[in-house]
Amino acid sequence: MKFDEKSICVLNVGGTRYAFPAEVIRDFPLQRVSRLHTCVTEKEVLEVCDDYDQDRNEFFFDRHAQAFVFIMLYVRSGKLRFVPGVCALSFYSEMLYWGLGSAHLEFCCQRRLDDTGYSEEDLIMRAEENESSNEVDVEQGSGWLEWIRRTFEEPGSSVAAKLLASLSIIFVIISMVMLCMSTLPDWDTAKHNTVEEHRIVEAVCIGWFTAECVVRFLVAKDKLIFLCQPLNLIDLVAITPYYISMVMPGTAGGLSGVAGVTLRVLRMMRVFWLVKLARHFLGLQTLGLTLRRCRHEMATLAIFLTVATAIYSALAQLLEHSLDPNHRNPDDRSNRGGDYASIPAAAWWAVISMTTVGYGDVYPVTVGGRLLGGLCVVSGIVLLALPITFIYHSFVQCYNELKLRSARSQGAHHARPCLQHRLL
Known part of the structure; x- marks a missing residue:
């Protein structure tokens, strides 16, 4: 990398070239561009841009050229507006890529961004999803891990994923039926007569949920994010009481005091396993997304x-x-x-x-x-x-968005093997 005082750095954004002195790159208003000046090795440079020509000191960015023209107008004049004819969310993704936020937009464009119905967190999340969907996984050894992760996380991605989702739903229903039946007055007598059958059914259900949770944790891309997700925390809280009852003495006769109350409360947390169905049903996903946006x-x-x-x-x-x-x-x-x-x-x-x-x-x-x-x-x-109209429109928008995203995801998964077959 050539960053001496007399060197010229060239930014190639979508085929359009911009030449700047090295000292301008150091203090550039765009965070991604200014990070180039701190790069020492070629590996660090490729983490910032898409490609690098060392002979011409040219940095390549595979981004929207027209959007970058308006971003450069902000660099020169300090005013940032949306590109006419370009989706506001797409342009906002370009802004996030270069290190800008909604606060840099003019007031009229901020109002336009607010009219989309998305919060700041939702917009950033959508931009990150677009970035991750555009990345190509070149590591051949991680293909089977990605297949397992998609099978457990995306129920509609393949036939195996659909079968796995159906099996998970069956176990959730069985567990909920057992939980509801345990509150009946005659349950203790029935359980005493068929104690082995009840133990076997409970052990099988807990074993399935435990295996599913462990596998999803092992194949997760980010283990910390996995542990912080609400559905995964519900799985952990619902599974834990069974193993606590296995190791704590005196559980068979029933615990008393604070320990017994705590264990019974944790056992009742199994009812939140119904929330797990949100992974398999678009309606529950729409409800959760609507509540978050509203x-x-x-x-x-x-x-x-x-x-x-x-x-x-x-x-x-x-x-x-x-x-x-x-x-x-x-x-x-x-x-x-x-x-x-x-x-x-x-x-x-x-x-x-x-x-x-x-x-x-x-x-x-x-x-x-x-x-x-x-x-x-x-x-x-x-x-x-008063808020019903807004919530209704937000619900319809979330439903159509999730439905379209699911259709695109399934179409991409089905098209990828066909494309690989044609290339072979």
């Missing part, structure tokens, strides 16, 4: 309901109890005034009224309380309906 709207809705609940519960406590605590209404057959004796107690009535559930276990008996109850119900309908 978390700000959901938080706003929760704040609205919390404030309204506090107001209505305080007014209900005042009208039903505080104004005349010794008065008993003839219709108040079960001492309803006690249900409004405090604001926290009246909050239950406010919640079930605003959500229009209306169990009927708590209701106002005074004229003022009933008028307040009607206002509480109507305002609850309005508050709940």
